Amino acid sequence: MKAAPRSLRSLPPEGCLSGFARPGAADMTAKAIAAPAHLGRRGWLAGGVGAAALLAGWPRSALANPGTRPARLITVGGSLTEAVFALGAEAQLVGTDTTSLYPAAAQQTPKVGYMRQLSAEGLLALRPDVVLALAGSGPPLVLTQMRSAGVRVELIERRHEWDDVRRTVQAAGRATGREAAALELQRQLEQRWVTVRARIQAHTGARPRVLFIMAHGGSPLVAGRQTAAHAMLTLAGADNVISGFNGFRPMTAESMAAAAPDAIVTTTQSLQAVGGESAFWRRPELSLTPAWRRRHSGAVLLHQDALALLGFGPRLPQVLEQLHQGLLRV
């Protein structure tokens, strides 16, 4: 009985990190993974070494698996799930978050909830080896608990740039143990990306002035700066008519009239939620815009799958090309 208080006290308060891992190694890996854009290839190397040290340093933890079978994987973030599917490693997926909607098979995996409200016990119940998550997933405590249970947690940043796709594919390759396939996929995507960008940059006509609207239930929101939508419009060779604020805001009739967009880009899901194109144009705020006057031309309302358009995943080159094609007709 005397052993009781001692053994209970020996449980470190923060999960059992200090009891198992070397915190230094864990920190190093976390940093290397969290800021890959600055680090480039050497950073990745350091990250890889760090991760290897981390795994090696873990004394046969209950949940980690030292590579005898394919790693069990949980992805948190639709584009990460897409990348795992693109590598053909979907059999390794034991759970995905609620934003993982594409491809359709991803919806059949157990759902771990919304990315910012993960449950530690829920995740551990799926007995993962790796959790691959977009930065901002959490709560942070849950990620800490995952790490202390011996699960490798990789966070992938979103900066709304081409590098996001590269980081996503690389991370998926590392997590699934399919580095070679990831390199090949990355090469293909890169090729397509370079072609599309060259075509967009070669286009000399006026840049169309475009408004991005999201209406996934509730009142429609328009995209300001520092959004994935803003980045995509810019990449596709258009100007976002909203430059006065960051993030998404509700649209007002007067500001729509002042913004005077030539065309509108939205998500397929928004159109479905609103009830089709004609219902979409019935919003009174839009009736004062140049785009509204040409609404019957069929060329001024473009829509794309939300995850493809805003996820910065493997479908980026493809969706960018389609967006550019559509905008050319404006």
Place this chain on the structure above:
Amino acid sequence: MNTLALKRSGAAWLSQRPSGPAVLGALALAMLLSLVWASGQGAFGLPLRELPAVLASALWPSAERSAAELVFFNIRLPRLVLAVAAGAGLGLAGALMQGLFRNPLADPGLIGVSSGAALAAAFAIVLGSLWWPEVPLALGTWPLMLMAFLGGAVVTALIYALALGEGGTRVGIMLLAGIAINALAGAGIGLLSYLATDEQLRNLQFWMLGSLGGARWEAVWVVALIALLSALLALRLARPLNALALGEAQATMLGVPVERLKLLCVLLTALVVGAITATTGIIGFIGLVAPHIVRLLAGPDHRWVLPGSALLGATLVLLADAWARTVIAPAELPLGIITALVGVPFFLLLLRSAHARTL
């Protein structure tokens, strides 16, 4: 004739009311049973019958710790302890507030501690990233907990100060000031959520819905200690609160230091609810419902209402959280949704029942 019969049966029921200690015993038993049951609930397959083995292996540790041990001692157990502490604290605070205001509508949020904590949390989540971009601000992180606690304390102090008058604290003014300040805090939260980015909005939203997911041992010990000390202090207030139920003047004549009693009630509530809310976000309805149920069972005597509310509050939160973390596993529902979703209809049913006429 009919009403007379009803009155008679009501009186008969009153005389048959179970004694206070019996009710307390039953509530304590219910809490223990829920605690044992809840410790076998969770997404991770770790049922009750395997727990003895897990506990034994913790007492006599082997070289290797099993996954079940990790899950139980680092994830599930702190949650259970937090559920007991938070539920007990909220129930107790609710009973104190209803005793202080002599109003069954009162709940701990009334003195502004919850809304103050929420406003401060919203402030930290939305504007914090401007000043400290490196500090993570989500449910269960230290800076956010500290901000929320301070926010609760400041707003409570403000409402208390507003209610201070010549002859002491005017409880009626405190009630009205509480409602007004709560509305103001709501507006502030609305403004901040308008300014928030999508990510901040989600963090804020989950904070407002409450969750025990932020249970880590360091925080759990603090909350448990505060709840325990407050409970011990609050139990000494039972007789003075019974006297206060007769009216302030009567209580003063009975020798109760009424002003000190009011201050103590407010201080205890602010402390315990502030600590809980900072750790879990807002968990509604426990503070309102628990004292009511205990009063229906054991009568209005604060000697039973105060400890009974604590026991019942703990039971309710234990059960609600067990449900929250299993019903859509491996994901989990915010706890505040469940306490409201289950608590409110149950409460309404209770109000409609014949027993409610003794309120």
